[in-house]
Amino acid sequence: MSDVNEYRLAREQKRDALAALGVNPYEVRTPERTQISALRLRFESAEAAQSPETKAEAKVEGVAIAGRVLANRRMGKAVFLDLYDETGKLQVYLNAKQTGELAMKVADNLDLGDFIWAKGTLQRTRAGEVTLFTSELRFLTKALSVPPLPREFTDEQGNKKSVDALTDPELRHRKRYLDLMVHGEVRTRFALRSRIVTAIRDFLTGQGYMEVETPMMHPIPGGARARPFVTHHNALGMNLYMRIAPELYLKRLLVGGFEKVFEINRNFRNEGIDLTHNPEFTMMELYEAYGDYHSMMTITEGMIRHAARAVRAFERSVDVAAIQDSELVFSWKGQQLDLGKPFRRVGYAQLLHENAGVDINDRAAVTAKAKALGIEVHADYWKLADEVLEATSMHKLQQPTFLIDYPTPICPLTKAKPDDPNVAERFELFMCGIEFANAFSELNEPVEQLRRFTEQVELGKQTEDVEAPKEVDHDYVEALEAGMPPAGGLGLGIDRLVMMLTNTESIREVVLFPHMRREHTDQKTASLQRARIAADTLLEELNSPELRKQPGIAEVAKQVENARKSL
RNA sequence: GGAUCGGUAGCUCAAUGGUAGAGUAGCGGCCUUUUAAGCCGUGGGUUCCGGGUUCGAGUCCCGGCCGAUCCA
Numbered sequence: 001m002s003d004v005n006e007y008r009l010a011r012e013q014k015r016d017a018l019a020a021l022g023v024n025p026y027e028v029r030t031p032e033r034t035q036i037s038a039l040r041l042r043f044e045s046a047e048a049a050q051s052p053e054t055k056a057e058a059k060v061e062g063v064a065i066a067g068r069v070l071a072n073r074r075m076g077k078a079v080f081l082d083l084y085d086e087t088g089k090l091q092v093y094l095n096a097k098q099t100g101e102l103a104m105k106v107a108d109n110l111d112l113g114d115f116i117w118a119k120g121t122l123q124r125t126r127a128g129e130v131t132l133f134t135s136e137l138r139f140l141t142k143a144l145s146v147p148p149l150p151r152e153f154t155d156e157q158g159n160k161k162s163v164d165a166l167t168d169p170e171l172r173h174r175k176r177y178l179d180l181m182v183h184g185e186v187r188t189r190f191a192l193r194s195r196i197v198t199a200i201r202d203f204l205t206g207q208g209y210m211e212v213e214t215p216m217m218h219p220i221p222g223g224a225r226a227r228p229f230v231t232h233h234n235a236l237g238m239n240l241y242m243r244i245a246p247e248l249y250l251k252r253l254l255v256g257g258f259e260k261v262f263e264i265n266r267n268f269r270n271e272g273i274d275l276t277h278n279p280e281f282t283m284m285e286l287y288e289a290y291g292d293y294h295s296m297m298t299i300t301e302g303m304i305r306h307a308a309r310a311v312r313a314f315e316r317s318v319d320v321a322a323i324q325d326s327e328l329v330f331s332w333k334g335q336q337l338d339l340g341k342p343f344r345r346v347g348y349a350q351l352l353h354e355n356a357g358v359d360i361n362d363r364a365a366v367t368a369k370a371k372a373l374g375i376e377v378h379a380d381y382w383k384l385a386d387e388v389l390e391a392t393s394m395h396k397l398q399q400p401t402f403l404i405d406y407p408t409p410i411c412p413l414t415k416a417k418p419d420d421p422n423v424a425e426r427f428e429l430f431m432c433g434i435e436f437a438n439a440f441s442e443l444n445e446p447v448e449q450l451r452r453f454t455e456q457v458e459l460g461k462q463t464e465d466v467e468a469p470k471e472v473d474h475d476y477v478e479a480l481e482a483g484m485p486p487a488g489g490l491g492l493g494i495d496r497l498v499m500m501l502t503n504t505e506s507i508r509e510v511v512l513f514p515h516m517r518r519e520h521t522d523q524k525t526a527s528l529q530r531a532r533i534a535a536d537t538l539l540e541e542l543n544s545p546e547l548r549k550q551p552g553i554a555e556v557a558k559q560v561e562n563a564r565k566s567l
Numbered sequence: 568g569g570a571u572c573g574g575u576a577g578c579u580c581a582a583u584g585g586u587a588g589a590g591u592a593g594c595g596g597c598c599u600u601u602u603a604a605g606c607c608g609u610g611g612g613u614u615c616c617g618g619g620u621u622c623g624a625g626u627c628c629c630g631g632c633c634g635a636u637c638c639a
Contacts, residue, residue: 005576005577005593005611006577006593006594006610006611007577007592007593007611008577010593010594071602071603073601073602073603073604073605074598074601074604075598075599075600075601075604075605076597076598076599077598077599078598078599078600078601079599079601080600080601080602080604082602082603091601091602093599093600093601095599095600096599097599111593112592125600125601125602126600126601127600127601127602129600129601129602131600131601145577146577146578146592146593147577147578148577148578148579148592149578149591149592149603150578150579150603163578163579163580163590163591164578164579165578165579165591166578166579167578167579168573168574168634168635169634169635170574170633170634170635171578171634173634182578272568275636516633516634517632517633517634518633519632519633
C-alpha cells in the first residue's frame with residue numbers, strides 16, 4: 001500500500017487550493033456551535049409550535065454546527081452535504097446566493113472526511129429533510145485519506161444492494177479510528193462500555209466503596225496463576241513484573257484500615273490471544289472488611305444487575321429507574337440470560353459428581369476419569385480434578401451460576417470453611433460456560449498463608465508449571481502479620497461483562513485497540529524475532545536458581561547474553 | 568503450538584493455468600431542494616512477500632508474513 005496515490009494527491013491539491021483562497025486547511029479555532037441532536041430537538045419543538053397549516057414554515061435561525069462531511073451531493077450550483085458529529089447527522093445546504101461565492105469555492109475543494117463549521121437557518125427541504133441552509137461556512141480540517149464508507153450498488157438484476165465497508169477484522173482492529181468513523185454500531189458499543197464501567201463505579205461508591213490505584217509493576221507477581229510480562233527498571237537495577245492481579249496490594253489496604261476499596265484497571269497476562277483473552281484486560285477488584293464470600297455473591301449480583309440496567313436504559317433512552325428487573329434478559333452466545341433473577345448456586349464437589357460421576361476425594365476414580373477424558377495425568381492432583389471438572393461441566397453452566405466451595409488446595413488465598421478445612425469459601429461466576437468473576441472469604445492467617453505460598457512454589461517447581469508463582473511474597477505475609485480483618489474479596493472481568501451485555505462474541509470487539517502482531521514483517525525480521533525470543537528464553541533458564549550454581553553455566557550464560565546483544 | 572480457511576484497485580468483490588475486471592470511491596463535464604442523487608466521459612494494480620514448475624501463474628507447488636475460526 002503506497003502512501004502516495006491518486007486520492008492523496010487530489011486531496012493535497014485541494015488543500016493547497018484552499019490555502020491559496022486564504023482558507024486555513026487546518027483551522028485553529030472553531031466558532032461556537034451546538035450539537036446536532038440538540039438542534040434537532042429545537043427544530044422539532046419549533047415545528048410543534050406551528051399550526052398544521054403553517055408547519056412547513058417552521059424554522060430555527062442563527063444556529064451553527066461542526067462536524068465531518070461524509071456525503072457530498074452536488075446539484076449544479078447547489079451543494080448538499082451530510083455532516084456528522086458525535087450525536088448524529090444533519091444535512092447542510094450551500095448555494096452561491098445564500099452562502100457566498102467564496103464558500104462555493106471552498107465547497108469545490110471539499111472531500112469526504114473533511115471537517116467544516118456551518119451557520120444558518122434550520123428548515124425542511126421540499127423532500128422533507130431537516131436541513132441547515134448555510135449563510136456562513138468555515139473550513140476546519142482537510143482529510144488526506146478516503147474514509148472507507150459503506151456504499152450501495154446495483155446488481156445485474158437491477159436490485160439495489162448495500163455493501164458494508166471495512167469488513168476485514170484485521171483492518172478494523174489495526175485502524176480502529178476508521179472502524180469507528182464508518183460504523184455507528186461500533187461507536188455505540190464502546191459508548192456502552194463506558195456506561196457499564198460508570199455504572200459499576202457508581203454502584204460501588206454508592207455502597208461506600210473507595211476507588212484506589214495500586215501498582216501496575218510488581219517486584220513479585222502474585223494474586224493469580226498466570227505468566228507475567230517481565231520488564232526492567234534501570235535505576236533500581238531490578239526486574240519488575242506487569243501485574244497479573246492487584247489483589248495482594250488491595251488487601252494491604254485492609255490491613256491499613258480502609259474497609260471498602262475497589263480498583264478498576266488493567267491486568268497483564270503473558271498468554272495466548274483468543275475470543276476471550278487479550279494480554280491486557282480490565283479487571284474490577286473489590287475488598288470488604290468484615291465481609292465474606294456470601295456478601296460477595298450479593299454484591300456481584302447487585303453490580304451486574306445495575307450495569308445491565310444501565311445498558312437497557314441507554315438502549316431505550318430512558319432513565320435507569322424506569323427499568324424493571326424483568327427487562328434484564330440478555331441474549332448472548334445463543335442463550336437468553338436472565339440477569340433479573342437470583343443466580344443459581346452449585347457446589348464444586350456436587351457438580352463434579354453430577355457430570356463426571358466421581359467423588360472429589362476418590363483420587364483413583366478422578367485420575368481414571370481424567371485418563372478416560374484424554375487429560376494428561378500429572379502430580380498435582382487438585383489441578384487434575386479441576387481439569388476434569390473443566391472438561392465435563394463448565395460448558396453446562398449456561399445461566400448465571402455461582403460455582404461455590406472449591407477444594408482448599410487450589411485456593412491459596414482463600415479461607416477454609418469453619419467446619420471443613422478441605423473446602424474453601426470461594427466461588428466463581430459462570431455464564432455461557434465462561435468465567436466472569438472469582439471471589440472468596442480472604443485468608444488472613446499469616447502463618448497459614450506462608451505455608452500455602454511455600455507449598456504452591458514447591459509444587460510449581462515439581463510440576464514445572466509455568467503459571468505457578470516462583471517466589472513467596474514475604475512482604476505480603478508480613479502485612480498479614482499486622483492483622484487483616486476478616487474480609488470478602490471479588491474480581492470481575494470487565495471485558496467479558498461488556499461482551500455479554502452488548503451481545504458480542506469476541507473480546508477484540510470490546511477492546512478499543514486489541515493486540516496484534518506487527519504488520520509488514522519480512523522473513524529476516526521474523527527470524528530475528530524468533531532468535532531473540534529463543535535467546536531470552538534460554539537466558540531465563542540459565543539464570544534460574546536451579547541452574548545458576550552449576551559449574552560452567554555462568555560462562556555459557558555470558559556467551560548467550562553477548563550473542564543476544566548482537567541480535 | 569497444531570489443523571482449516573483467507574489476503575486482488577481507496578472500499579466491497581469477480582477473474583477454467585491464457586489480455587487482471589465490475590460496483591462504488593477518484594478525476595473531467597452537465598444539473599440551484601438533492602439525499603447512500605442522476606446523466607456523459609475517463610484515469611487507477613508490487614494480485615501479501617520470496618522461490619519453484621510451466622511457452623505462460625492472481626490461479627499449481629515449496630517457504631515466509633499477517634489475519635480469522637476450531638483444537639491444545
